[in-house]
Amino acid sequence: MSVSNALKTGVTAVFAALHVTLWMLPYPWFRNWAIFLEPIEGIILGPSAGFLAALIGSGLGRIIKPDPILGMFGIVFAITAEPLGVLAAGFLAKGKWKPVAAIYAIMLGAYFLHPFGRMLPLWTIIDIPIAFVLIYPAARLGKFVYERNSLRLGLASTLIFFVSTVSDSLTRVFLLVPARLYEFFGLPFEVLRDEIFVPGAVLSFVEDGVAIIMAVVIGVPLIVALRKVPAFKYPLT
Secondary structure (H helix, E strand, O other), X not given: OOHHHHHHHHHHHHHHHHHHHHHHOOOOOOOOHHHHOHHHHHHHHHHHHHHHHHHHHHHHHHHHOOEOOOEOOHHHHHHHXXXXXXXXXXXXXXXXXXXXXXXXXXXXXXXXXXXXXHHOOHHHHOHHHHHHHHHHHHHHHHHHHHOOOOOOHHHHHHHHHHHHHHHHHHHHHHHHOOOOHHHHXXXXXXXXXXXXXXXXXXXXXXXXXXXXXXXXXXXXXHHHHHHOOOOOOOOOO
């Protein structure tokens, strides 16, 4: 194995382990601390290695510690939502908006085609259409996360953190409604609306705000710090 491949493997393994660790920590809302790692994984590892790290980390985390509400079935949400959030961040950081826009268009379109999607309050998913609109500017500015001394690094990081965090949320909404997992859980429309979507939306909006704070407080300093390591070139893929 070459030094380059060894570095990619090692860094991917480190982020997978971080993903597991963050899942194990107590979390006050409905997802977990690993969602705030997703944008950083995508920016540093790139789309493919980032996706792999999140897939391994999210899956292994649920095997070690099953979801307290969904049990082992929570792994379905984990190995789809979290890797796709990382994938979105990786693409945006490389200036590629079309794959992310396609993911959003397919999932959001399927949601509104489903009868429940048209019946559930629109405000509960309003962050998703907003993120959809911000995909293109996020990709246009995304390249600045890899440039030195860029004054636009903060804005680029904020947009990527927001869109990728909402991508995670969109995937969970897609699985629950258009993919009809609500039927598997035996949830009638009223329960889905009053006990999941309405309270879940409030928490999701809080997480969007925390993601923006994370971008400024953690994301930007970490990216700047890694630029100072000569042997470490990112994105890895």
